[in-house]
Amino acid sequence: MLKDARGSDVTTDNPVAVAAIDRMVDHWLGYGQGATAIFEGIAADPRCVLAQTQGAVLNLFMESAAGRRAAQPYLAKARLHADKASRREQLYLFAVEAWAKGDADLAIRLHTEIAAQWPRDLGNVKLAQYHQFNRGDAAGMLALIEAVMAQNRDDPHAHGMRAFALEECHRLRDAEIAGRFAVELRRREPWAHHAVAHVMETEGRIDEGIDWLEAHAETWDDCNSFMLTHNWWHLALFHLDRDDTAHVLGLYDQRIWGVWKEYSQDQVNAVATLWRLEMRGVDVGARWHDVAHHIAGRESDHVEPFLDLHYLYALARAGLETQAARFLASLEDHAAQARRHCRRAWGDVALPLARGILDHARGRFEAAAEAIGPLLPRLAQIGGSHAQRDLFVQTFIDSGLRARRGTALSPLLADRARRRPTVAQHFRDLGRLARIEGAMARAADADHRAEALARSYAA
Structure with a gap:
């Protein structure tokens, strides 16, 4: 039995398999292009349960019926040797099997159990957050990453994951601090770039958002297609x-x-x-x-x-x-x-x-x-x-x-303009609504505000 880069046991005696697992997790956390290295690990040790399970994960991330079908042989081979795997590897296999069957709730429970016992396994936490995100469970995303932060204080990926969870929980100031700290730890941290951009977009900080993303854009060239685009x-x-x-x-x-x-x-x-x-x-x-x-x-x-x-x-x-x-x-x-x-x-x-x-x-x-x-x-x-x-x-x-x-639009449009007063489109919408309601003076005020913002963009 060997250990991976984060100190967890991997049931294999083949260092090539462990190196491939480490490389996949690093590229999964950092949105790199090298996650397919896991197939080299599977070839090096087909009996390695964790490598086979990660092969299934890579196929399931295709988010398609074809990807689900392609994942099945890897899960079947992992199952053949599951009795010899560690408890962490078994729980991870069961979680990925649940995902393949469409049971995200069970997958999240299993990933959470792993996180409680092996908090340095950030690949596991990231996968749990993926499911929580798709379920609309922002509070769960934040609780999970908060629970493992003490063991991952030096890891920029952890701070980026926390930043995005904070943003989705509407804790914008905390999210920006966490995202910027992640980038201080490592400039190429695209998920943290993304989290801070979310904060700026939510607050209508248009020019800051452009400057922030453009300042880090050259670090995305080796990202996978999702993060890049x-x-x-x-x-x-x-x-x-x-x-x-x-x-x-x-x-x-x-x-x-x-x-x-x-x-x-x-x-x-x-x-x-x-x-x-x-x-x-x-x-x-x-x-x-x-x-x-x-x-x-x-x-x-x-x-x-x-x-x-x-x-x-x-x-x-x-x-x-x-x-x-x-x-x-x-x-x-x-x-x-x-x-x-x-x-x-x-x-x-x-x-x-x-x-x-x-x-x-x-x-x-x-x-x-x-x-x-x-x-x-x-x-x-x-x-x-x-x-x-x-x-x-x-x-x-x-x-x-x-x-x-216009009946249901008035409070919605007013709130959007209040929260992002730098965005001309919100005031154009308010102007259109006012004209529908016959409130021409209010329409003129909104139109003037929109025009003034548009001129400021061109200045």
Whole structure:
């Protein structure tokens, strides 16, 4: 038996297998491109339970039906030797098996048990946070990383993980401090760059956000496609807040879309960018067609509700009505058969939200507003970050304004302008709402505020 880089036992006598496990975990935590090294470890010792389990993990991260199928042989081989593995390795195998079966709650419980006994195993904590994030459990993300911080004070990954959890729990000042400290420990810490960007986006600190991300962008070149495209996506959000839609289109074409078009998260970043641009009145040309082409085969995936909503919208905006109808029908079947612990997320939130965004994509704005509005308080259940889920809030606002249904919008728009008073679009929306309500003086005030902000961007 050997030990990994974090001091945990690994049931193997082959140092190549341990080195491959270490390399995968390092690249998983740091969003590098070398996680496939785990397959070298599997080849070096096919009986190593942890290596086989990590091979399954890498396939499950494809977030697709094909990835779930590809994970099964690794889990089966790990099971063959599980009786000889350590307790940590057995619990980890059981957790990944639960994930493969769609039981994220069980996976989280098992990962939490591992964290309590082996707090230096940050790869385990990161995987638990992945599931908690997809379940909308920001408090759980924070509690888990807080519980192991004493043993990981010197690790920038731990501080980056804590920063993002703090941000998702609305503790913005603490999140920024934690994220900046992670970057002080190691400048190339893209998850911490990302967490601080979330804080700045939430507070409307547009120029600071651009400067922060651009100052660290050269450290992303060796990141995996998700982290690379996602951090550039965050930069695009700041430029969108600055009304610089031409810059956003340039980032889309050069940085956000095209790294790994087959990957779920790259597809989501692309869809979310085009969706936001169109709601700002930008003609995105034929860009929907390329994205939808790579999404069209995902009809039966249904891995996470958040992903499905982006896939469906892309199909509809590309004009692939037959595929969009099939996808919705498949989603309806999946929601009806979902496991008890996630049935509400799929059936009570994702499915009616899917119908609402499909109405928006097809220009049925009154129906879209009616469907989406009641779901806004429950969006966390479908996963995604606050910044990502704001897309659905924006879709509700866009639908309501286009349908001239202002009743439910007034407090929402006022709150958005109060929280991010540097963003001209919020005041434009308030102006549109005031005109719907016939309050012309209020409309003029909002329009003047928006125009003054727009001029400041150009200065």
